[in-house]
Amino acid sequence: MFFIGNRNAAYRTPPMLLRFCVFFLLLLTLFHARAQRSITLTDTAGKPVVDAYIVLYQLAGNGQETVFTDNNGRAQYALEGQVIIEARHMQFDLLRDTLNQKEAKYTLRPNNINLSETVITGQYMPVSQKQSLYPVQIIGAEKIERRAVFNLSGLLSQELNIRITQDNVLGSGLSLMGLGGEQVKYLLDGVPLLGRMNGDIDLNQINLIDVERIEIIEGPVSVLYGTNAMGGVINIITRTTQQQKVHASVGTYYESVGNYNVDASVGFYKKGHFLGLTGGRNFFDGFALNSGQRDQDWNPRTQYFGAVKYGYQFKRVRVLLNSNILSETISNKGNARAPLYVSAFDDKYNTIRWNNSLSVSGDLAKKHYFNVMGAYSFFERKKNTYRTDLTTLESLLVADTLAHDTSSFQGGLFRGYISRKSDIGMFNYQVGTDINIESGTGRRIKDGVQTIQDYAVFASLKFKPVAMLTIQPALRWAYNSSFKAPITPSLNIKISPSESWVVRLSYARGFRSPAIKELYLDFFDVNHNIYGNPDLKAEYSDNAMLSLAYEWQNESHRIKFNPSFYYNAIRNDIELVRDYDTTYDVGSAQPFTYSNFASSQVMGANVRFTYSYKKSPIVSVSSGFNSANYHLDENSAATGFYFSPEVSIDASYLIPKALLNVSLFYKFNGKLNQPYLSADATIGAQLIEAYHLMDITISRKLWKDRFTLSAGAKNLLDVRQVYFTGGEGGVHSSGTNYILMAWGRSYFVSLRFNFNS
């Protein structure tokens, strides 16, 4: 079928009149819709395939045209004569054919790649998970729904290689493969998230409403994403299009610990235009280990969030406008004050996150893909202190400037790349630029405001000498206004010896720029004497990774097996240390500053295994360990490698007759060494006890799938605090020997209504 036809047929020059007629006809075609011929695509079930991307080449001549299928799976084109058609869609195998008829119909074969297994993070263009040079972990909307979680902290708590930490005021942070959240890059639809209050983002502020999938790359991707991306990248990708004309959804969630959530979204789609609106409120009424006290271990928080998206598909180019906002209030109530217990100090933390982006992506000529994005982000966190009279419950804002604090960050981003994406040629490449301007303001920032500008270019070469081997060296060069930016290299190798096996090898350099606070903090009062160090160098890591992926499937069974190994050496770790070089007045606080100080090595191994039988059951078991060794400098003693194991299980079963979907989630977090830096600059070991997390959720669809009712139990094993041995517990120790981990067992019920037309 392919490339047969009369390409070499000779043409005679037509007479003048005929030529004129042809010209006239051509004009007509231009003025009228050129849609004279059409192709209709359906899947094996006969349903139309929407948004398939079809390239047509004129067999005789140089004519070429690109079209997309509409909601009926139909695409119209104007090319005449015999044409070669190439139809592409993520969920289906590539279709190639030569045709000459006015109306053609094709049935596309599913490609066995779940839509959620398409990845974009770190790629030349969107590709399947299997094609990616990086091992990318995907958490799809389906799993988010089964987990019945509504923010990133809840979701990631059960993932392998991730540990979630909690702070009463700063919220949830994480560590990924032994590296802290400050060494992880968070992207929301490709835009870096701002607002690292103590190095990390509060993951409770990252909502999962309308999220399509989350892509996680473990290990450094600093070549592409710059600072923070030394431990990994977590890219949250929201829905930016839909197949239905109108889609609406309303959800409620209640959890017995005191969560009351409501959200609603509506989306419209017409002729390539997509408009989506989302909004909601999450409310948590707080939780205390010991009831009866005002000061709660888990502070009450109220969040309002909303998003507006507009997307337009113009031929092979996609434009997307995206704006989302979150407003959060955490109220940190103080205990009634001794000795009268009639008043208390309450703190309120108001946070605003506002992200806006405009991106244009798509094909440039035949063989290139481009993606350009501009973004503006705003983050503000206000702390206000109130005095509450407990006899009247009247709250008065404390009229003392020291009782209030506002920190804000603004970020501007321009990012663009172009890649030669042809999957046939031996050499392909990607070049891009990444410009980030971030400014921070706050009472404790030197001179009130500081700005860091970072201009980077990156390039990579994809060399494919034989079909089974891909070698991709890459380099990033950057100029930074505040410190000497490092040159960042990486090398990725992918070997596919057979259909079932993929072997990935990589070396990558990762780095983290000193944050504004670390460079320019100016915190001086009776109790504090902490200042930034403008001479800081970037933290960096050298990471080596080997990952194997095996995949086998037949009509009913599917097996995935994925062992991996990594070694990561981190240097120049920035720590807050006592500054012995600066003299200070008798009677004032001792000086502390930031310094490139510690180094560490982390190594680990993981095995991920998934078995599925048709649609159910699906069982994923993953297990691994990581082991870290910390020391301060070459001469000082190291803590030694401490191995910490982890197990994560995700099992689901669809009870056929009852149509109940039952899921079980389990995570074991082994004993972990979390070393601390004591005030006299020595490293001490602090062992956090092992603990188990387990959730069960049951869900059922009702009323022709219009309602989804879920219920279940979270944290069945009732974990609250986890004890640790050794360590000081921080500079201002309160003498406790446990860390808060979770709020104990709780039960939830959630209901979602979906409407389509």
Next chain:
Amino acid sequence: MYFTKSIFALLFALVFFSSCEKEEPIEPTPSKLETMAIPMGSDYAKQCFFDLETKTIVAQNDRWSWDLAFESSADGYHIFLNSAKLMYAKNTGKKNFNQVYSYSYDQRTSKYDMPSGNPDSTAIGEWGQKSAESVSTYGDVYIIDRGMDRNNQPIPPKKMIVQGLSNNTYNIRFADLDGSNEHEIAVPKNADYNRIFLSLDGAGSLVQVEPAKDTWDLAFTMYTHIFYEAPSNIPLQVDTLPYLVNGVLLNQNGVMAARDTSIDFDSLMISDADNFTYSDVANTIGYDWKSFEFDEENYVIDSKLHFVVKTVEGNVFKLRFTDFYDEQGIKGTPTFQFQQLK
């Protein structure tokens, strides 16, 4: 179907309407005790002199308004520094006023007044030879470090010679370190007062600070406390750490106080108070009835600690602190309950 619908409606309603922060007010505690608040300002600017019997602030002043206080009793001759602004003094050992033109802090010779208020523990110390009611000077030139100003910046120091005490009058000669602004001033005693106060601003001036010594009991003020246990990792070999604290000092005209943590404040009777040991050391009440909690980032009152005070007039009061903040939540307002026991 109706049943299912109702359940759904209920679930929605539950989430929509039951999600707000709730808290019930508590009953105010009835009290027959007197309550007094002493507003010193959030920068602790004021020094307030309080009388327990009349329940009044007899006098108050700005703590930066003076530098030196002169003993005013018939046989007194000691000179105190204003410890409310972290002042210290240094005896240069030199006798020639014009030879002293620079100074540096020296752990050994730079001295702070002791918070006990004991006249034998002043930084200036024994400045002359006493005979009867006169003192003839040794002629030593002192550096007077004037401490920190309102914005926590050092105030330029003065050099000073106490030229003598005779006819119930001190004579002081002082100047800037470079010799400019040299002045002499006479400070006459007044037997109605504990101390006479002098400001070294300009040509020097006498300042009204403490009220007459029989009219007040407690001074609410900043003062310099000397900590003896410096953190072990401080590289400077300091064995003392002078530090400004906010607290209460006793009138050194016979006021005495006792500290107690053993008896419940509400049930504390005169019979209990009679068994206490009383002290006239100025900082017996002191500053440590409150402490700064780093976790909560505010001052917390020690609810076990309370005091019994024997006043100038010989009455006995029990007293406990209830707050360090005013009703607007601004710090610097020590608030206390007190009740006369005898």
